[in-house]
Amino acid sequence: MKVFSQIESMGHEQIVFCNDPASGLKAIIAIHDTTLGPALGGTRLLPYENEEDALLDVLRLSRGMTYKAACAGLSLGGGKAVIIADPKQKTEQMFRSFGRFVQSLSGRYITAEDMNTNVTNMDHIRLETKFVTGVSAGLGGSGDPSFMTAKGTFYGMQAAVRHRLGRSDFHGLKVSIQGVGAVGKHLCQMLHDKGAKLYISDIDDKKLKEMHSLYNATIVSEKELYSLDLDVYAPCARGATLNTSNIQMFKTKVIAGCANNQLEDEEKHAKMLKDLKILYAPDFVINAGGLINVANEITGYQLEKVESEVARIASTLETIFIEADKLGITTQDASKRFAEKRIKSVSNLKSMSQLETSAIGKLKK
Numbered sequence: 001m002k003v004f005s006q007i008e009s010m011g012h013e014q015i016v017f018c019n020d021p022a023s024g025l026k027a028i029i030a031i032h033d034t035t036l037g038p039a040l041g042g043t044r045l046l047p048y049e050n051e052e053d054a055l056l057d058v059l060r061l062s063r064g065m066t067y068k069a070a071c072a073g074l075s076l077g078g079g080k081a082v083i084i085a086d087p088k089q090k091t092e093q094m095f096r097s098f099g100r101f102v103q104s105l106s107g108r109y110i111t112a113e114d115m116n117t118n119v120t121n122m123d124h125i126r127l128e129t130k131f132v133t134g135v136s137a138g139l140g141g142s143g144d145p146s147f148m149t150a151k152g153t154f155y156g157m158q159a160a161v162r163h164r165l166g167r168s169d170f171h172g173l174k175v176s177i178q179g180v181g182a183v184g185k186h187l188c189q190m191l192h193d194k195g196a197k198l199y200i201s202d203i204d205d206k207k208l209k210e211m212h213s214l215y216n217a218t219i220v221s222e223k224e225l226y227s228l229d230l231d232v233y234a235p236c237a238r239g240a241t242l243n244t245s246n247i248q249m250f251k252t253k254v255i256a257g258c259a260n261n262q263l264e265d266e267e268k269h270a271k272m273l274k275d276l277k278i279l280y281a282p283d284f285v286i287n288a289g290g291l292i293n294v295a296n297e298i299t300g301y302q303l304e305k306v307e308s309e310v311a312r313i314a315s316t317l318e319t320i321f322i323e324a325d326k327l328g329i330t331t332q333d334a335s336k337r338f339a340e341k342r343i344k345s346v347s348n349l350k351s352m353s354q355l356e357t358s359a360i361g362k363l364k365k
């Protein structure tokens with residue numbers, strides 16, 4: 001059976017197909033690895049062209065979450081969910097139905113926001129299950145994690161610029177951003193405040209105009225975005241945008257953005273970037289700010305603690321860049337090794353009772 005061979009080759013523990021004709025819900029929850037703790041990852045809602053695309057997306061995203069939590073030092077595993085729907089047609093009923101499926105997993109999977117899902121949607125899920133984060137402050141949550149994702153991405157970009165360009169400031173640096181949505185817009189502000197010159201692309205003209213008027217960002221086409229002679233490129237939209245057809249076009253020295261699964265083919269495209277001497281900040285390391293934010297919601301949210309954990313993304317990346325240089329491997333490989341080392345060291349403890357020490361124990365109280 002194709003699904004089993006696919007999940008076996010990627011190392012997943014469990015896939016749940018959710019179908020509820022009454023609400024129109026069609027969703028897939030993927031739990032990749034729970035060695036470090038319950039699987040936490042957001043729910044993405046997209047009108048996928050077909051079920052295979054949705055499955056592949058959730059499999060890749062959930063595996064990324066395992067690495068993300070491990071690199072960020074969190075006691076969490078990797079999971080993610082996708083809802084197959086038109087964003088214009090999402091309803092309370094659909095999210096409440098999804099919440100019931102999440103509840104049926106008894107805390108093995110905890111959800112949050114991702115593309116096209118927001119705090120209101122999480123609040124609807126919360127009506128059916130405790131295993132949801134990124135809910136509104138009124139319900140005891142920390143709200144939208146996008147700002148912290150942008151902050152972590154900014155710190156990570158700073159580390160990459162220091163490592164590759166030998167600079168510790170952004171003044172006059174030319175940075176292009178693909179996608180000025182929930183995360184991208186905050187990143188624009190942070191970079192503009194530090195004196196960077198922005199070049200932006202999006203499929204939403206309204207968002208582009210807003211960034212242009214707020215931060216004097218230059219609007220460019222997708223093709224220009226890849227080929228302009230700039231310092232940094234930040235992919236902040238959908239995945240797989242670094243691929244064979246565009247990598248050769250890049251003149252930037254650094255690629256550092258928040259999008260999940262940026263490399264279409266992890267090994268091949270990481271190697272192409274390395275050969276071109278483009279420093280790539282692996283997505284699951286640099287974009288962990290949102291995960292750190294929602295993970296702290298489970299254990300008792302303290303802004304200061306979140307800020308310091310998010311700031312640590314820069315030093316983690318520095319360690320990874322140095323290790324990659326030392327071993328002559330790609331930064332993608334170096335960060336996977338970093339994550340796998342931690343997962344392996346904890347896997348021997350798996351037989352001990354984790355319930356009281358892990359996040360799931362706290363949520364059950």
Ligand SMILES: NC(=O)C1=CN([C@@H]2O[C@H](COP(=O)(O)OP(=O)(O)OC[C@H]3O[C@@H](n4cnc5c(N)ncnc54)[C@H](O)[C@@H]3O)[C@@H](O)[C@H]2O)C=CC1
Nearest residue numbers: 145146149179180181182183202203236237258259260290
């Ligand atoms: N929101 C968060 O806290 C986190 C987000 N991410 C990832 O970051 C990426 C962006 O997330 P959000 O900002 O939350 O999503 P969003 O949906 O708010 O923003 C994405 C933006 O990209 C634009 N876009 C879509 N296709 C495009 C294309 N082909 N070219 C240019 N622009 C395009 C959209 O119009 C939108 O403005 C996603 O890959 C997401 O999985 C990762 C970690 C946390």
Ligand SMILES: O=C(O)CCC(=O)C(=O)O
Nearest residue numbers: 041042112113145290291
């Ligand atoms: O930021 C979030 O909403 C939770 C974490 C997540 O799903 C992600 O990092 O992709």
